[in-house]
Amino acid sequence: MTNSNDMPLAAKPINRAAHRRTDEAWLEQAILREDALILLLKAGEPFVTAEGGLYWFGPEALRVSPGSPRLFLGEDKAGAPIFALDLPPKFDLAGSLIAGAGEFSDFRQAAAGMAAMDANCASTARSLFLWHQSHRYCAKCGGANGVVEAGWKAQCANCGAEHFPRTDPVAIMLAVKDDRALIGRQKFWPPGFMSCLAGFCEPGETIEQAAARELFEEAGILCDPSRAEYVACQPWPFPSSLMMGFILPADNEDITVDSKELESARWVTRAEMRDIIEGKHAELFCPPPTAIAHHIMKVWAFRSD
Numbered sequence: 001m002t003n004s005n006d007m008p009l010a011a012k013p014i015n016r017a018a019h020r021r022t023d024e025a026w027l028e029q030a031i032l033r034e035d036a037l038i039l040l041l042k043a044g045e046p047f048v049t050a051e052g053g054l055y056w057f058g059p060e061a062l063r064v065s066p067g068s069p070r071l072f073l074g075e076d077k078a079g080a081p082i083f084a085l086d087l088p089p090k091f092d093l094a095g096s097l098i099a100g101a102g103e104f105s106d107f108r109q110a111a112a113g114m115a116a117m118d119a120n121c122a123s124t125a126r127s128l129f130l131w132h133q134s135h136r137y138c139a140k141c142g143g144a145n146g147v148v149e150a151g152w153k154a155q156c157a158n159c160g161a162e163h164f165p166r167t168d169p170v171a172i173m174l175a176v177k178d179d180r181a182l183i184g185r186q187k188f189w190p191p192g193f194m195s196c197l198a199g200f201c202e203p204g205e206t207i208e209q210a211a212a213r214e215l216f217e218e219a220g221i222l223c224d225p226s227r228a229e230y231v232a233c234q235p236w237p238f239p240s241s242l243m244m245g246f247i248l249p250a251d252n253e254d255i256t257v258d259s260k261e262l263e264s265a266r267w268v269t270r271a272e273m274r275d276i277i278e279g280k281h282a283e284l285f286c287p288p289p290t291a292i293a294h295h296i297m298k299v300w301a302f303r304s305d
């Protein structure tokens with residue numbers, strides 16, 4: 001069985017040390033410490049080394065783009081403070097202090113090559129920075145929001161309203177019937193790429209009900225939400241989802257695809273699913289191990305029920 005704590009991008013070695021977020025004096029000192037660990041993002045893309053791993057700077061990172069928004073992520077096992085800086089979209093790498101040291105990389109690609117702590121830190125910072133970028137103004141009065149609590153909250157300068165970062169629950173699931181499971185694809189995916197079906201949880205429903213509703217809406221497959229089997233969950237910074245994985249027994253087999261959501265959907269046998277996961281299938285392939293879809297498919301493919 002898969003445990004959420006084993007999921008890529010999930011928090012593991014980080015102590016978030018939330019009590020530090022309101023301690024301005026401590027934060028000001030901590031980011032200047034010799035052992036401070038600082039990562040850089042630009043428009044959600046982490047700065048990585050030539051080898052592809054996350055580039056950790058020390059306090060010298062503050063000179064790269066002075067005034068960039070900061071986020072305090074927590075402390076590592078040794079107690080070193082961890083920060084992220086959000087560089088402006090127009091940041092000129094070639095003309096900067098870090099020219100030649102590495103590059104800003106597509107998050108999915110970069111995360112696949114990162115150690116667990118690095119992937120979680122970059123993922124968390126990406127979610128929070130993207131949230132701040134799209135919540136510059138107060139939803140209550142339209143005033144300007146300021147970043148407070150070391151990046152973990154926004155507050156309106158006009159009316160004082162507090163705004164907290166979103167986490168959007170998403171159901172991601174496999175419907176299964178006998179020895180077959182349902183997978184589907186969206187039309188803009190590469191040819192042959194197939195995955196679990198997924199969809200956002202709506203107000204007033206449970207995550208299991210969302211899983212069953214999406215399977216019916218997207219593929220015409222009926223499932224009883226009370227029979228949903230929880231597999232694991234994963235934070236997914238595109239921009240702020242919590243992907244909650246399920247396997248649900250299906251009551252019918254006839255697929256009716258909603259072409260607005262999916263290009264196609266099909267049943268595959270357990271043997272086919274194993275080939276897909278292991279990269280041996282003649283025409284189909286699936287998301288890499290950085291995505292929870294891979295693990296949900298794997299859990300079902302390699303057990304017998």
Ligand SMILES: [Zn+2]
Nearest residue numbers: 138141156159
């Ligand atoms: Zn306001």
